[in-house]
Amino acid sequence: MLETIAWLVPISPLMGALICTVLAICGDTRWAHWPAVLSLALSALCTIGLLGMHQAEEGMTVLYGYTWMDIGSIRLDVALRLDSLCLTLLFVVTFVSCLVAIYSRDYMRDDPGYARFFAVFCGFVFCMTMLVMANNLLLLYGFWEGVGTCSYLLIGYYFRKPSAAQAAVKAFLVNRIADCAFLLGIILLAYVIGHTAAGEAASMIGRGQLDFSTIHAAAEEISRSSSYPNLIGWIALCFVIGAIGKSAQFPLHVWLPDAMEGPTPVSALIHAATMVTAGVYLMARMSPFMVYAPSVLLLLGWLGGITALGAAIMALCQDDLKRLLAYSTASQLGYLFMAIGCIAIPGMMTLAVMAAMFHLVTHAFFKALLFLSAGNVMHAMGDVIDMRRFGGLRKVLPKTNILFAIGAAALAGVPLFAAFFSKDTILSLLADASNDEDIGIHFKGLLAIGFLTALLTAIYTSKAYFKTFLGPQKLPVEAGHHPHEATSIMLLPMLVLAVGAVIAGGLLGPTGWILKYIATTPFMPPLHGEHHESLWVMVASSLIAIIGGGVGYRLAFASGRTAPEGSLVSGLIHFGKHRLYIDAIYQALIIVPLMWLGQMLSSFDRSIVDGLTIGIGKFPVGLGLTLRKLQTGTVSSYAFMTAAGVTALALWIVFQ
C-alpha cells in the first residue's frame, strides 16, 4: 500500500505530462488543464497519505524500483527513499504545484501553447518529486538536470520573444556550469567510495555505491583517510557550486532576474517555491557528509550572506514588480544558505537543517502567493508590470490587495505572520553560532548581514505594496477601459496559499513540531536538550519590520523628490538598477572572450581545415589541368618532348 502510494506521487504527474503532450501535438487549447490538474491533485493527495502513513519513528523507508546499472564495482538502483526531510519538501512541492496549476488554468487561457505549458509543467513536477525522493546521488543528479531542462522550456515559453529565448538560454548555461561541478563532485565521491576501505565497509549497508546511506556512512572514513587528505573538502566544494547554481546565489545568480520572462505561474512555482530550493535540499541531504568540511560550509554561509545583502540592495532599486520579487527570492535563499552554513559548528547540524527547512516551507507559501498576486496585477494592467506606470489599485483589485498585503507582511517579517517565526529561527541560530570559539566571528558578521537584509526586505516590500495598491489611482493605457479583478478560479488557490502563509509559521515553529519531525531523519545527530529562541532576536526583528514598513511608506510616496545627482545614494541606486554591474563584468570577462575564441576556431575550421580538404580535392584537378596543356596537337612540340626526354634519360643513364 505504502509502495503504491509512494510510486504514484511521481508517476501521476508523468502521466499527466504525457497526456498533455499528446494534447499539445493535437493543438488543443481548452482541455489540457484537466489531466494536469487532476494528476497533480492526485499527487498531492498521495503525499498527504504518505505523511500520514509514514511513521516518523521508523526513520526511513527505501522502496526499491529496479536496477539501473550494475557494472563492475558500480551499482546504481532506481529507488525511493522516504524520510521526514524528503516528505517535508515533497508536501510543499506537490501542494503548491497543484494550486498553481489551478491558477494557471485561467491565467494561460486562450494562449496557443496552452497544452504545451501544462505538459512541461507536469514534467517539471515529475522531475522535482523524483529529485526529492531519490535514494541515490546520481539519480538525484539526473532529475536535477531534468528540472533544469523543464525550467528552460518554461522560461522560454514565449520563445518568439527574443529576450525570453535569451533568458532561457542564460538560465540553462549558468545552471550547466554548476551542474558540471556537481557531476565532478559525484564522480570523485564515487571513486573514493569505490576505492577505499571505507567504501567497502560502507557498501555493506546500502545496496549501491552512491546511496545516501552509503555516503553518510563512509563520510567519516573519507575525511580521515590518509591517501586523500583534503578530498572531502574538494568534493564538498563541488556540491556547493552545484547548489549555488541551482539556487541562484552569488556568483551564479545572474539567471534568476532574467527568468522572469516566463509566465507568472512559472515564476511562482519554479523560481519561488520549488526548483530554487533544490540546492538547499541537496545541502540538507548531504549534511552528514558536509559536516566534515567546515571551511566549505563557511564559504557557503558567506556566499549566502553576500547574496542576501546584494539581492536586497538590487531589489530596492527595481521598478519591475516581478524582478523585485525575483531578487527577493534570491535574498531569502541567501538566508537559507546562511543557516546551512551553521552546520560547520559541530552539534548544530540538526538545528541548522531544521531552520533551513522551516524557512523554506514558509517562503514557498508566501512567495508563491506574492507571485500569483503580481500575476493578477499584470493580467489586469494589460501585461504592464512596471510599478511606475500604475498605482492605487486597491479599488480596482480589492481581493488581490488583501492577498498581496498578507504575502508582503509575511515576507517583511511582521510579527505573527509566517516568516516572522522562520526568519527568527534562522537569526537566533546565527546568534547561537556566533558564540562558538573558533569560527563564531564569522557568524557574528552573518548575523549583522541578516538583520540588515531584514531591514531592506521590509523596506522594499512595503514600498512595493504601498506604491502599487495605495495612493492615487493611476492606470496605464494598456489596461483598457475597465480592468477587472481576477476570476474566482484564480483567487481560490491564492486564498489557500494565504491561509498557509498566515498559519504555517505559527503552526510549525513555536510548537516545535517541525523540529522534532526533521530530527527523526536518519543520520541526524540527536538533539541535546531543548532549544529556546532568544527573546532579543524576536524583539529586534519586530522592530526592524515596523521601521522598515515606515520607511517604505515614505519612499513609496516620495516619488516627487529624487536623490540629488552625484551623491552616494544616487550612485548606489544606479548600481542597483544595473544589477551591481555583475552581469556586465561577466559579459566582458567571460562571454566576449569565449565568443571571440569560438569565432576564431570557426574561421580556422572554415579556412584552414576546409581549405586543406578542398585543396586536396582540387589538387588532382589542378594537376590534370596542367598536364592537359602538354597535349598541344602539334608534331613539333611532341618531337621536342620526345627529344628532351631522350636527352634527360641519356644524361641520367650516363651519370648514374
Add this chain to the structure above:
Amino acid sequence: MTESTQLLLLFGAVMFTIGMVGFLTRRSIILMFLSLEMMLAGVSINLIAFSKQHHNYQGQVLAIMVLTVAACEAAIALAMVVSLYRRKATLDINVWSDVNETPSPPVSEPRIVIVEETIEYPTLTPAGLDPSVSPIPSNLKPSDWTKADDQRLHDAEVSQHA
C-alpha cells in the same frame, strides 16, 4: 675502343644530332622527313664503325636492313605527304593540329615576302638621245641626213639635258 672507331662514332653522333636538330626545327614536312633520313644515316655509320671494330659482318647486315627500312619509310611517307598536300595545299606541319586539348583559333601568319635588294648602280649620263624620243625617224639613212636634221637633233639634246 680504338681511336679510329671513336672518331667514326663521333662522326656518326654528329650526323645524328644534326638530323635531330633539323627534325625539331623544321616546319616543312619534306624537310622533316629528310632530317629523319639523316638520323638513319648517322645510325648506319655507327653500325659500320662497330662492324669494323669487331671484324665481322653483323654491323653491315644491320646497316643494310636499316637502309631497307629507310627506303620503305620514305616511300610511304611521301605517299602520305602527297595526300596531306591534297587536303590543305600546304606543306606546313602546324596546320595538322586538330587533336589537342586547348583548341585555339587558327592563327594566320603573315606571309613573309623576301624583297630582293635592288642595287642602285651608278649610272652615266646618256651620251646620245633616247631613240624613242628622237625627232629623227630611225629608218633614215645616213646619206639622207641634212643639216636641218642636225640642228633638230642638237635642239632635242639640249632640251633633254635642260
Add this chain to the structure above:
Amino acid sequence: MNFFPLAQSMLDKVGKVDWHLMAFICIAFGAIGYFSLQRGMLKSKSIAIVGVVLLTGAGFLAAITNELSLDVCVFLAFCGLAIGGGIAFLSVRQPIYAALGFATAILSGAGVLFLQSATFIAAATIIVYAGATIIMFLFVLMFSQQDAPETYDLKLTRPFFATIIGALFLGVLVYSLQTAEDASPDEWKVVSARPLSAETTLDTPSSTVGLGRSLFTEYLFTVEIAGTLLLAATIGSIAVAQRTIEVSA
C-alpha cells in the same frame, strides 16, 4: 634520388674525360647551330666561304705538321664535308638548297663508308638515299612549292631550345664515348655457322664477297623479310596516295 653518390660517381668519371674536346665540340655545335639557325645562310655566304677556306687551310697545316697519313686526311675531309652539308641542310631557307645540302652530307658519309671497307653499304647508301630518296623528295617539293619560300620554311620552330637539346645530347654521346669501358674480346666474336677466313676480312676492298656470302647463308631469313617489307611498302604507298573516288549521282 640520392644526389651525393651521383655527384661522387660523376666526379670519378670526370678524370677520364677529355674535357677540352667535349667542350669544344659542344660549344662549336651550339654556336654554329644557333647562329646558322637564326640567321640562315642567306646573308652569310661569304662567311661560309671564308670559313671553309680557313678550315681547309688549317686542316692542311695540321696534316703537314702532325704527319697524318693520307687515309686519315681523306677521312677528315669527308667528315668535314658531311658536317658542312649537314649545317647547310639545317640552316638554309630554300628547301631545294636544303635538300642539296642533305645530298652532300649523304654522299660524304658514303665516302666515309668506302674508307671503312663497307663498299656495298656505301654504294647502297648512294643509290638509295642520295639517289632515290632525294629525287622523290625533290619531285614532291617541286610540285608543291612553285614560287618563293613559304612562311614555314622561313620561320623555324624554337631554334634556341632545339640547339640546347642538340648540344646536350651530343655532349652526352661524346662523354659516353670517352668513358665507355671496352668489352672483353670474347664477347665480340659472333657464333657464326661459317668461320671467317682470312680473305674475307673487312680490311680488304673485297669485303663485298664476304658480305654477300654472309647475307645469303646466315641472314637469309632477314633478307627475305626485307624483301617482303619492301613489297608491302610499295603496295602501301600506292594505297595511301590514291585519290578518293567520288561517285557522281
